[in-house]
Amino acid sequence: MTDFAATRPLFDLPEGVIYLDGNSLGPLPRAAAARVARTVTREWGEMVITGWNRAGWMAQPRALGDRIGRLIGAAPGTVVVGDTLSVKVYQALAAALEMRPDRRVVLSDTGNFPTDLYMAEGLISTLGRGHELKCVAPETVEDHIDGEVAVVMLTEVDYRTGRRHDMARLTRAAHAAGALTIWDLAHSAGALPVDVAATGADFAAGCTYKYLNAGPGAPAFIYVAPRHAETARPALSGWLGHAAPFDFEPAYRAGRGIDRMRVGTPPVIQMAALEAALDIWDGVDMAALRARSLALGDLFIAEVEARCPALALVTPRVHRDRGSQVSFRFAEGFAAMQALIARGVIGDFRAPDIMRFGIAPLYIGEDDIRHAAGILQEVMEGRLWDDPAYRQRAAVT
């Protein structure tokens, strides 16, 4: 049983802030600063090139992949770390489409994170073989799985609404129709228990900078089901995915299993932060995390609905159907969120009108939830969003 009172001091949280944006960027694990400094000074500084072997840098993408694997139900040797989520989604989709050469539809939904859709669009254009990216309403995905669909490509938890797909059910439906599945776990890994093996997912990918707390620009990960691992062709066939990278052979030979999904040189310094972040996760029971996340989410919903009648819940109330964030719709949501942030409660906003609040039990407790709801009430009752200072948009929102 995980003691969540004990995990909170493992994070360096900004003074005077209630941080409800871990679904966008997790906070700094206290040990990460020292771990990164060690990699920079003791490893890069003192070992220089020999760090690839002596400090184990070259083996890190697989070692870290295995540790993420435990959180998403993936067996050791089926997850590898590297690149960005966009790139990993591209690799998965390119491999999957080749495995269904007679089908032309990539089925996704309008709640998928745009980069997944953009990467698919780019790949389809590169292929030039008339594939179609079909985006349907999230609730209707199952109705659109038919014999034309090559790949069902979905993000398990909707980045705006927090609505959660039924991964097992949709994967079964896809397989029954002869299609493959790609699951984006950006809002799942570290947010709730995932079991890619049990649900039968063919491919999965995710990022590590949200709930996993590995820092800004932390690398992504990719999972390939063992039944595909020796046949999936990595479209991005970089040297570190080669069977013998340091033999410098002129022709590409795909590495064994998940190794082939490596591309270029891994980001050693970012991986140091990821390693420190995963040290915390190693001790976390995912069922306990889920129970606590849902309880805190329920509390936040109850508090906000009692205090802020103008906010309309968009996240499903049913536990099964939601991830680890709570979102409300409000026409002046952008400015209201700025006002809230100015008062030390950090959530975020997604156009056109969604205020998002991430629930991360590792460092958020009942007091934070109640306090945040109280400040939100002040913002709403005071109509603080009318202040012109809160209406200006910055580059990143």
Add this chain to the structure above:
Amino acid sequence: MTDFAATRPLFDLPEGVIYLDGNSLGPLPRAAAARVARTVTREWGEMVITGWNRAGWMAQPRALGDRIGRLIGAAPGTVVVGDTLSVKVYQALAAALEMRPDRRVVLSDTGNFPTDLYMAEGLISTLGRGHELKCVAPETVEDHIDGEVAVVMLTEVDYRTGRRHDMARLTRAAHAAGALTIWDLAHSAGALPVDVAATGADFAAGCTYKYLNAGPGAPAFIYVAPRHAETARPALSGWLGHAAPFDFEPAYRAGRGIDRMRVGTPPVIQMAALEAALDIWDGVDMAALRARSLALGDLFIAEVEARCPALALVTPRVHRDRGSQVSFRFAEGFAAMQALIARGVIGDFRAPDIMRFGIAPLYIGEDDIRHAAGILQEVMEGRLWDDPAYRQRAAVT
């Protein structure tokens, strides 16, 4: 005029080591440790999500790209940082092939770094339109540029031999034949003056962890000639290359100019190290660097040839034709290099028989060169490569 005695103390070099492997991984700039620590603690730790704006993380790929641009003759706004070199080569090649739809040959050479060839192979397979990757001997590239060639894709400086292509001449020949050029600057950026604009290069890409000293896993960069910048289609069309990434539009619209070559979330912590590394480069005159690199290279060649008759120079003696490394051929080169490293002179080995020595004037001087040659002489005269301990290969060599 750059004072190279003043740049050496800006690096944390390992105690008792002469580091001649900056062509593989540059050493730690002394200021990088503090810069990285600041990004981790003051930015990620204290600003968390607001760091994207307040600490300028989102703007860094372009800002750092401009600073690299000065070193490679690229105008501001034509270079952007991100991903790995493999990924950037893929983007350039995918875009270039689309610009020459009626041609089927990618011309490269057998001295190109394997990942460039592997990525091309992967792209060609993905395209499935009968493209051919034609690899010829480096000296014969120009003879093979004809009306069938869509793209000439070369690494300016050969990673094994240190032989340098004539970028201006080959680019002219390519253009005369209606082909485009992609230049891999992995062994050029920070090694010698490059002028992508004057030579007319269409695309260029490079890494920042070699001569630029940005650390293990530091991000790559890509250059697109301004004449192509608004038409080149980014095959890897990620959300940060979108014209309005934070509008979360369902369809992709390519960003303006070089922005479209961004893909996913940039590696903020690695970029902090790159920023510190570039602080040193901002003060370096590239012509002075080149003169010193060649003088040190000449000295190393003269010293080694005088002391080690068994080593055969493979790097061109002619200044124009070489980069900033010196390589020797020796059948027992692997074990000899291990023996040398054990004595504090770090170079590296590339199969089957090449001993490589990188010359980086920012932290290497005449005394280092003479001292290294003397220790190499001891290794050679003592036949130290016969020691079984030096014959064992590690994963990374």
